[in-house]
Amino acid sequence: MNTAVYAPSWPPVLVRMHERDNVAIVGNDGGLAAGTELPGPVGRGLVLRDKVPQAHKVSLADLKAGDAVLRYGIPIGYALADIAAGRWVHERLLRMPEARGLEGLPMAIAAKHTPAPLEGRTFQGYRNADGSVGTRNLLAISTTVQCVAGVLDAALERIRREMLPKYPHVDGVVGLEHSYGCGVAIEAPGAEIPIRTLRHLARNPNFGGEVMLLSLGCEKLQPDRLLPPGSIELRGSTVADRGTPGNSFGHVRLQDDTHVGFGAMMTAILAQAESHLERLNRRRRETVPASELVVGMQCGGSDAFSGVTANPAVGFCTDLLVRAGATVMFSETTEVRDAVEQLTARAATPQVAARIVEEMAWYDAYLARGAVDRSANTTPGNKAGGLSNIVEKAMGSIVKSGSVPIDGVLSPGEHLNGRRGLFYAATPASDFICGTLQLASGMNLHVFTTGRGTPYGLAECPVVKVATQSRLARRWHDLMDLDAGAIANGTSTIEAMGWALFDKLLAVASGERTWAEKHGLANQLVLFNPAPVT
Ligand code: CA
Numbered sequence: 305m306n307t308a309v310y311a312p313s314w315p316p317v318l319v320r321m322h323e324r325d326n327v328a329i330v331g332n333d334g335g336l337a338a339g340t341e342l343p344g345p346v347g348r349g350l351v352l353r354d355k356v357p358q359a360h361k362v363s364l365a366d367l368k369a370g371d372a373v374l375r376y377g378i379p380i381g382y383a384l385a386d387i388a389a390g391r392w393v394h395e396r397l398l399r400m401p402e403a404r405g406l407e408g409l410p411m412a413i414a415a416k417h418t419p420a421p422l423e424g425r426t427f428q429g430y431r432n433a434d435g436s437v438g439t440r441n442l443l444a445i446s447t448t449v450q451c452v453a454g455v456l457d458a459a460l461e462r463i464r465r466e467m468l469p470k471y472p473h474v475d476g477v478v479g480l481e482h483s484y485g486c487g488v489a490i491e492a493p494g495a496e497i498p499i500r501t502l503r504h505l506a507r508n509p510n511f512g513g514e515v516m517l518l519s520l521g522c523e524k525l526q527p528d529r530l531l532p533p534g535s536i537e538l539r540g541s542t543v544a545d546r547g548t549p550g551n552s553f554g555h556v557r558l559q560d561d562t563h564v565g566f567g568a569m570m571t572a573i574l575a576q577a578e579s580h581l582e583r584l585n586r587r588r589r590e591t592v593p594a595s596e597l598v599v600g601m602q603c604g605g606s607d608a609f610s611g612v613t614a615n616p617a618v619g620f621c622t623d624l625l626v627r628a629g630a631t632v633m634f635s636e637t638t639e640v641r642d643a644v645e646q647l648t649a650r651a652a653t654p655q656v657a658a659r660i661v662e663e664m665a666w667y668d669a670y671l672a673r674g675a676v677d678r679s680a681n682t683t684p685g686n687k688a689g690g691l692s693n694i695v696e697k698a699m700g701s702i703v704k705s706g707s708v709p710i711d712g713v714l715s716p717g718e719h720l721n722g723r724r725g726l727f728y729a730a731t732p733a734s735d736f737i738c739g740t741l742q743l744a745s746g747m748n749l750h751v752f753t754t755g756r757g758t759p760y761g762l763a764e765c766p767v768v769k770v771a772t773q774s775r776l777a778r779r780w781h782d783l784m785d786l787d788a789g790a791i792a793n794g795t796s797t798i799e800a801m802g803w804a805l806f807d808k809l810l811a812v813a814s815g816e817r818t819w820a821e822k823h824g825l826a827n828q829l830v831l832f833n834p835a836p837v838t
Contacts, residue, residue: 612772739767
């Protein structure tokens with residue numbers, strides 16, 4: 305913390321999420337010094353007994369050992385010793401609540417309010433033959449196996465340097481590289497997850513219905529297994545005439561006898577790329593309704609402000625998007641597991657609630673096999689940022705899903721297939737795995753909130769990054785796309801920030817570049833493979 309640059313701001317700011325809460329968050333840059341008098345109805349004139357860092361909790365009442373510490377109106381922990389009012393409440397003073405079981409949950413019982421439709425909102429997008437809409441016009445090259453990655457990287461460099469300048473309406477070329485495809489137990493339970501993820505990635509709306517595949521020849525994940533006829537409508541050539549309208553398909557296999565040496569492989573790949581680039585280059589943006597957005601919500605590098613500023617604003621925006629007919633996915637199973645009761649209650653139907661339980665139970669068993677539990681989620685950075693444990697993190701994470709009913713559930717890597725509304729896409733919380741799985745489900749726009757700060761980006765889809773605090777937004781002024789810290793400063797509100805994000809999303813979907821795009825920042829795709837490696 306560089307207090308030489310950012311002296312503690314004044315007056316003291318306290319943020320409480322629920323009227324029952326007996327702790328509140330310190331809003332001020334640089335935290336608050338011991339002896340500070342806490343303001344307003346929340347602070348009730350209490351005097352701080354400790355120096356409390358920004359985004360950390362201060363106790364608003366005298367707590368006895370064993371008392372529940374309430375935030376978001378629910379217990380995020382139990383006091384291990386007496387905690388006097390005005391003390392800094394950090395994770396070493398708390399015992400974490402037991403995990404909620406999956407029996408006897410409230411199923412689809414929340415009052416269903418149908419918010420008024422939000423009409424007339426549009427963006428400029430690329431319509432695809434399958435009915436989906438892209439926010440970018442990218443050539444994607446799928447791969448069956450990691451073995452081809454080096455050759456593909458060499459080809460990508462030449463495509464970017466020699467070919468893309470000739471196709472100005474193409475936004476870029478991406479290699480869908482991964483570590484799967486061989487040396488894996490491809491028939492084992494769970495193997496369907498990485499395979500369908502790769503299959504569905506190939507048809508992401510930002511790739512314009514052009515499917516180009518690079519394979520090796522001897523790998524376990526054969527092209528017909530990755531893209532079985534009928535699994536995705538393919539029109540085209542090279543390996544087989546698929547004979548149906550839909551995506552244009554092209555395939556280069558490195559072990560083919562016709563490729564005599566590296567030069568011949570490159571020639572084949574570049575020729576195949578050229579035919580896709582020619583078609584992509586003829587595409588133009590057109591006005592489409594906001595309902596064509598498929599937005600994946602995620603957080604990473606969270607702090608205690610994530611659940612106070614950015615995530616509530618994202619939740620407000622989620623409601624706006626769903627009201628506009630768009631599709632929103634929220635994910636990160638380990639980060640919402642402790643809020644399972646709220647999710648099942650909000651399910652649109654008992655069937656959806658049962659699917660939520662099914663995915664949570666699968667993940668509980670997956671973690672149990674690895675002899676870990678949900679407490680493994682929180683990072684040292686989370687704790688330094690004021691998040692005591694996964695329960696507190698979960699409550700701040702789930703607010704990204706807004707307040708509308710949950711319309712459906714996606715297993716990891718499952719495709720939306722045209723379904724709309726609010727979806728719980730069950731994924732791990734890992735930023736890269738979650739992003740990869742949301743891309744496979746059909747995401748064409750990504751929202752990412754961060755408090756600690758991460759330069760996360762994806763080559764396949766724009767990522768709008770929202771800072772939870774102004775201190776980060778100032779320091780990373782050319783990395784963060786929106787500063788939700790203004791909510792804690794009192795210069796904006798959750799509603800105003802939610803609308804600002806909604807407008808930003810329509811602009812980015814129409815072609816406005818994010819900071820990560822301007823700098824060319826992109827993380828690798830990372831597959832979720834719960835099956836054994838051989
Ligand atoms: Ca994450």
